Amino acid sequence: MEKPRKSVRRKGRGVTIDEVAALAGVSPMTVSRVMNNQGKVRDTTRERVLQAVRELDYTPNLAASSLAAAQHTRIALIYTNPSGAYLREMLVGLLRVASRTSIQLVIDYWDNLDPEVERKAARAMSGKVDGVILPPPLCESHAAVSEFVRADVPVVAIAAGRSSDEISCVRIDDLRAGKELAEYLIAQGHSRIGFIKGRPDLSASSNRYEGFQAALHEAGLPLETALVQQGDYTYRSGLKAAEKILAHKRPPTAIIASNDDMAAAAISVAHRRGLDVPRDLAVVGFDDTSAATTVWPELTTIHQPIASMANAAIDILLRTIRRKDRSTRVLVDQVVPHRLVVRGSVAAPGKRG
Incomplete structure (x- = not known):
């Protein structure tokens, strides 16, 4: 005959999950699974745990339960x-x-x-x-x-x-951010602006370029396709794209790169060609990563948090x-704010920053 189990409840403080486990003869993990209705637990074991919970008047610690989950x-x-x-x-x-x-x-x-x-x-x-x-x-x-x-x-x-x-x-909002970058350069007096695209298989890349095009259109400026080159978000691709843009017989006075790595590469190419940044060439990036502040001059860029x-x-x-009810999917589209961060890589054409 099975001996009756003794309650291990102690007065003066709340009952712990370990005490429930000891009374039910199971592990604390099993108690947690029963209380949270998670995992596979035998019916007989579940009933023993629930009986122990009732005997000890156990109330789960919500903070601890959240941490355990x-x-x-x-x-x-x-x-x-x-x-x-x-x-x-x-x-x-x-x-x-x-x-x-x-x-x-x-x-x-x-x-x-x-x-x-x-x-x-x-x-x-x-x-x-x-x-x-x-x-x-x-x-x-x-x-x-x-x-x-x-x-x-x-x-x-x-x-x-x-x-x-x-x-x-x-x-x-990549389209809006790309537009704001171009508008900032236009406001500084730049009318011939080069653009280094990001990966062609990403919609964020095309949105940034679309924003650039929209700004040119609203300002009544032409889009010079020779000043637009494809990159893939790597520093090396930025080098190649900037070389092509700056080799043009009428190079631009500013370059927008679709991320900071490619913008840093554009600054490197400009220095190699003897150009002063920002007096001879303004360069802006995108994302505001550590690459934006490890180049000279530091990059004006879009801060993406x-x-x-x-x-x-x-x-x-x-x-x-x-969520307890997983029968229907609840999707979230969270658009977070970006901001333009102005540093030393931009000046009006022909003027030292």
């Missing part, structure tokens, strides 16, 4: 970003919020995978994590996104150029993961 939440950052400065900003944001919420952050690198390999990698990742963050360029990978959606894994895209009907997004965007992505994922 976070500790068992695995969020993956999957990246293949050519800009080291951009990635560093994102990791700072993610690590800060991960340490605060105690989530488990999984970092995976996918290098130049074709769509089928991306699909297989996403399928393998789906069974190991609770949510996924996709920065550019993977934020617009149809192969990866469709596989995660099929597996019912919540995904947040960071810095995609458009909203999505499949996943949540955290982004800035990358670390804060990563923080927002984690928040969206945690709210999605913890």
Whole structure:
């Protein structure tokens, strides 16, 4: 005959999950699963736990429960970003919020995978994590996104150029930002402006270029296609593009680069050609990463709050993961504010900054 179990409740303080576990003869993890209705627990075990909860009048500590839930939440950052400065900003944001919420952050690198390999990698990742963050360029990978959606894994895209009907997004208004950069240069007196595009497979790149075109059109300035060159967000691509632009028989007085890495490369090319920045050539970038302040002169650029965007992505994922009703998807399209940061790389044409 089984001996009656003794209550281990102590007066004068709240009952702990360990005391409930001891009375029920199970682990604290099992008690947590029963209380949060998570995981597979045998009916007989569940009933023992609930009986112990009733006997001890146990009330879960909501703060501790939240922390425990976070500790068992695995969020993956999957990246293949050519800009080291951009990635560093994102990791700072993610690590800060991960340490605060105690989530488990999984970092995976996918290098130049074709769509089928991306699909297989996403399928393998789906069974190991609770949510996924996709920065550019993977934020617009149809192969990866469709596989995660099929597996019912919540995904947040960071810095995609458009909203999505499949996943949540955290982004800035790239078209407006590109327009503001061009308008600033025009206001300084520049009328012949070169442009280095970002990756052609990203909508954010095309939006920034579209904003540039809109500013020229509104100012009644022509678009000189010879002063527009393709880049891919790497420093090396910025070197090649700037060389082509500045080799023109009538080079521009200003260059807009679609990120800070390529803008830094444009400054390097200008110096190599004996041009003074900003007197002979104004250069502006995009993102306001560490690359913007490690060149001379420091870059005028659009500040994209990358670390804060990563923080927002984690928040969206945690709210999605913890929703009790997962039968319908709730998608978030969060457009965060950007701002123009004016530094020393711009002056009026022919005037020293």
